[in-house]
Amino acid sequence: xxxxxxxxxxxxxxxxxxxxxxxxxxxxxxxxxxxxxxxxxxxxxxxxxxxxxxxxxxxxxxxxxxxxxxxxxxxxxxxxxxxxxxxxxxxxxxxxxxxxxxxxxxxxxxxxxxxxxxxxxxxxxxxxxxxxxxxxxxxxxxxxxxxxxxxxxxxxxxxxxxxxxxxxxxxxxxxxxxxxxxxxxxxxxxxxxxxxxxxxxxxxxxxxxxxxxxxxxxxxxxxxxxxxxxxxxxxxxxxxxxxxxxxxxxxxxxxxxxxxxxxxxxxxxxxxxxxxxxxxxxxxxxxxxxxxxxxxxxxxxxxxxxxxxxxxxxxxxxxxxxxxxxxxxxxxxxxxxxxxxxxxxxxxxxxxxxxxxxxxxxxxxxxxxxxxxxxxxxxxxxxxxxxxxxxxxxxxxxxxxxx
Amino acid sequence: xxxxxxxxxxxxxxxxxxxxxxxxxxxxxxxxxxxxxxxxxxxxxxxxxxxxxxxxxxxxxxxxxxxxxxxxxxxxxxxxxxxxxxxxxxxxxxxxxxxxxxxxxxxxxxxxxxxxxxxxxxxxxxxxxxxxxxxxxxxxxxxxxxxxxxxxxxxxxxxxxxxxxxxxxxxxxxxxxxxxxxxxxxxxxxxxxxxxxxxxxxxxxxxxxxxxxxxxxxxxxxxxxxxxxxxxxxxxxxxxxxxxxxxxxxxxxxxxxxxxxxxxxxxxxxxxxxxxxxxxxxxxxxxxxxxxxxxxxxxxxxxxxxxxxxxxxxxxxxxxxxxxxxxxxxxxxxxxxxxxxxxxxxxxxxxxxxxxxxxxxxxxxxxxxxxxxxxxxxxxxxxxxxxxxxxxxxxxxxxxxxx
Numbered sequence: 001x002x003x004x005x006x007x008x009x010x011x012x013x014x015x016x017x018x019x020x021x022x023x024x025x026x027x028x029x030x031x032x033x034x035x036x037x038x039x040x041x042x043x044x045x046x047x048x049x050x051x052x053x054x055x056x057x058x059x060x061x062x063x064x065x066x067x068x069x070x071x072x073x074x075x076x077x078x079x080x081x082x083x084x085x086x087x088x089x090x091x092x093x094x095x096x097x098x099x100x101x102x103x104x105x106x107x108x109x110x111x112x113x114x115x116x117x118x119x120x121x122x123x124x125x126x127x128x129x130x131x132x133x134x135x136x137x138x139x140x141x142x143x144x145x146x147x148x149x150x151x152x153x154x155x156x157x158x159x160x161x162x163x164x165x166x167x168x169x170x171x172x173x174x175x176x177x178x179x180x181x182x183x184x185x186x187x188x189x190x191x192x193x194x195x196x197x198x199x200x201x202x203x204x205x206x207x208x209x210x211x212x213x214x215x216x217x218x219x220x221x222x223x224x225x226x227x228x229x230x231x232x233x234x235x236x237x238x239x240x241x242x243x244x245x246x247x248x249x250x251x252x253x254x255x256x257x258x259x260x261x262x263x264x265x266x267x268x269x270x271x272x273x274x275x276x277x278x279x280x281x282x283x284x285x286x287x288x289x290x291x292x293x294x295x296x297x298x299x300x301x302x303x304x305x306x307x308x309x310x311x312x313x314x315x316x317x318x319x320x321x322x323x324x325x326x327x328x329x330x331x332x333x334x335x336x337x338x339x340x341x342x343x344x345x346x347x348x349x350x351x352x353x354x355x356x357x358x359x360x361x362x363x364x365x366x367x368x369x370x371x372x373x374x375x376x377x378x379x380x381x382x383x384x385x386x387x388x389x390x391x392x393x394x395x396x397x398x399x400x401x402x403x
Numbered sequence: 404x405x406x407x408x409x410x411x412x413x414x415x416x417x418x419x420x421x422x423x424x425x426x427x428x429x430x431x432x433x434x435x436x437x438x439x440x441x442x443x444x445x446x447x448x449x450x451x452x453x454x455x456x457x458x459x460x461x462x463x464x465x466x467x468x469x470x471x472x473x474x475x476x477x478x479x480x481x482x483x484x485x486x487x488x489x490x491x492x493x494x495x496x497x498x499x500x501x502x503x504x505x506x507x508x509x510x511x512x513x514x515x516x517x518x519x520x521x522x523x524x525x526x527x528x529x530x531x532x533x534x535x536x537x538x539x540x541x542x543x544x545x546x547x548x549x550x551x552x553x554x555x556x557x558x559x560x561x562x563x564x565x566x567x568x569x570x571x572x573x574x575x576x577x578x579x580x581x582x583x584x585x586x587x588x589x590x591x592x593x594x595x596x597x598x599x600x601x602x603x604x605x606x607x608x609x610x611x612x613x614x615x616x617x618x619x620x621x622x623x624x625x626x627x628x629x630x631x632x633x634x635x636x637x638x639x640x641x642x643x644x645x646x647x648x649x650x651x652x653x654x655x656x657x658x659x660x661x662x663x664x665x666x667x668x669x670x671x672x673x674x675x676x677x678x679x680x681x682x683x684x685x686x687x688x689x690x691x692x693x694x695x696x697x698x699x700x701x702x703x704x705x706x707x708x709x710x711x712x713x714x715x716x717x718x719x720x721x722x723x724x725x726x727x728x729x730x731x732x733x734x735x736x737x738x739x740x741x742x743x744x745x746x747x748x749x750x751x752x753x754x755x756x757x758x759x760x761x762x763x764x765x766x767x768x769x770x771x772x773x774x775x776x777x778x779x780x781x782x783x784x785x786x787x788x789x790x791x792x793x794x795x796x797x798x799x800x801x802x803x804x805x806x
Binding site: 054062066080096 | 419422423453456457459460461463464465467468469471472474475478479481482483485486487489490496497499501502523546547548
């Protein structure tokens with residue numbers, strides 16, 4: 001008994017059969033006495049089809065109009081799911097983003113949720129209606145339609161759960177939980193029963209592809225109990241919460257991210273203010289920088305290296321090209337033939353053995369390490385792209401399958 | 404210079420090429436110094452495709468959810484047209500029904516427009532933006548999405564023109580104006596330069612298929628100057644207005660309607676209250692009755708015949724079956740193998756020659772008349788379906804091509 005928010009992605013509602021599968025999960029939860037709010041994404045390839053239509057007309061379509069166009073995808077899903085639930089004999093109402101009260105900022109195609117006006121939602125819930133909400137969308141202060149960008153539907157679900165003080169926010173996917181590594185890459189990967197927000201955040205950021213980090217950040221901020229589970233198998237998934245049972249397993253997961261490029265500025269003068277100049281220029285162009293490494297100064301010069309997503313590589317090189325002379329840099333170089341592999345687990349910092357164990361596993365597998373970055377709960381290494389899977393399995397076997 | 408409302412139907416925006424054709428018409432009008440508000444329908448077969456999706460899930464889908472689903476069709480069109488206009492270098496904003504301020508009653512799938520909140524529209528026009536509005540849709544007082552049903556986009560356009568006091572409401576279609584008869588059926592049909600609202604109303608109702616009568620009714624009510632013209636040829640169409648130049652041509656057009664079924668109650672007692680009993684029951688089931696004829700009482704009984712659209716035939720027969728015994732009727736019969744052919748023109752009533760000329764033309768063509776109905780500006784006859792085209796051409800030749 002309680003209020004459950006359930007989120008289903010595009011593949012979960014891709015056709016009539018899958019829609020009825022979702023409808024049964026939802027109505028079973030409702031029949032157990034819960035209030036249920038459901039967030040859905042656009043069906044299967046709908047978004048891609050709409051983008052294709054737009055490109056045919058105008059490859060540089062305005063972001064405002066792209067949002068008007070793309071938000072129809074979820075609107076189609078909510079009505080179809082409501083029809084299926086109605087067919088099963090349960091009371092249901094679908095709500096678009098603006099109807100559900102999603103107010104965002106004005107950054108079209110990547111808007112941030114500012115507030116949720118709960119009136120309509122609470123009104124429908126008080127009538128014991130199942131409420132289906134279009135994920136990924138809202139409106140700004142001018143009543144223009146906005147979309148939330150990547151991971152938007154997950155974020156919609158967690159935001160709803162936070163606003164409504166839901167007892168659980170269930171994110172249904174095509175996997176049955178969070179694994180110690182991507183099971184498609186690491187055959188020995190194990191499912192986790194629980195994981196903390198921070199650990200999940202590192203895994204999401206590192207390319208575990210289960211949840212988008214925006215949604216986990218929001219879950220952590222508002223302490224929303226979350227669960228990742230499969231829409232095809234009826235069994236418990238992985239719970240994400242603040243504090244979890246102390247477990248034997250220190251390392252929660254191993255992840256790799258191939259969407260990464262390394263950019264280096266070689267031979268800049270070893271004087272104060274250089275890093276500021278570089279990264280303020282990158283920030284001005286809204287380039288997200290991940291790992292940053294600066295070499296120790298030698299002969300009066302130093303090197304600065306950082307990683308960005310591949311789509312930002314060219315823009316980053318352009319920015320550095322512009323300031324290269326100004327910085328008196330020797331050269332600017334770039335490499336996107338790399339992969340980032342990481343281990344994640346709370347308490348890592350107080351266990352110095354983790355890093356050496358990881359490096360040992362890589363050495364045994366003959367993998368060369370290009371860069372190393374550590375945080376409280378994570379150790380990442382940058383390696384050659386071709387070694388990616390080998391490294392992933394070597395590290396996974398060393399930590400997860402050690403006993 | 405002025406404010407022009409332009410409406411384009413689904414075939415006019417069915418693909419990228421046609422969308423750019425529309426964009427050029429719009430931007431040419433704008434470039435002449437006009438403010439332009441454009442109303443568009445869903446692309447080509449989009450609505451049918453969406454209905455198909457719904458049927459697969461739930462053949463008895465709720466009307467509320469059908470409206471959520473179908474309204475996405477126009478939303479796709481407005482964004483694509485806005486992208487095309489943007490590409491041509493003109494300032495443009497798309498607005499969905501609710502963004503454009505369309506407030507309707509709560510009759511889902513056949514809502515009536517109650518009011519248009521002009522604020523947003525006027526704000527965009529004051530910035531000299533071309534405004535693209537999704538036709539066919541609005542919201543009710545609960546912020547639920549509604550659609551206007553058949554002819555909805557025409558009605559949206561005329562309502563906008565009325566609310567904004569537009570100088571002209573141009574309805575673009577795939578024909579270049581209103582003809583004296585359907586050119587596909589009557590090769591000698593002639594295009595009209597002008598027609599009154601009333602005449603257009605009779606022609607629309609009678610199946611001329613150019614404009615839906617709801618839009619013409621609204622045009623007449625608010626004296627909106629309308630024009631029907633082709634989106635493919637750049638030439639003047641047919642203007643629809645209150646008073647037009649006196650012309651030699653008395654008869655404005657000849658139309659036929661095959662979507663008609665005749666229902667008869669045979670041998671009911673010739674006592675008061677019978678007609679009331681019959682038509683109040685039909686009205687309770689929302690069956691629209693067109694022509695009504697009652698035979699003169701004889702031997703204490705009379706016959707009542709009326710026509711309904713074919714889709715209402717079975718329901719009408721059911722209603723009459725239920726009350727047949729109560730009415731003491733001899734029999735209830737039905738025939739949908741019929742066609743209604745009509746001549747339309749102002750001043751017909753003061754020209755008794757019109758009716759006889761029409762009947763003469765039908766007699767010469769060997770067409771038997773089953774029922775006759777007349778109004779101030781119209782004479783309709785019910786004939787055998789197989790004689791439909793023959794009758795249409797015979798009447799057209801007698802009136803329009805007389806000189």
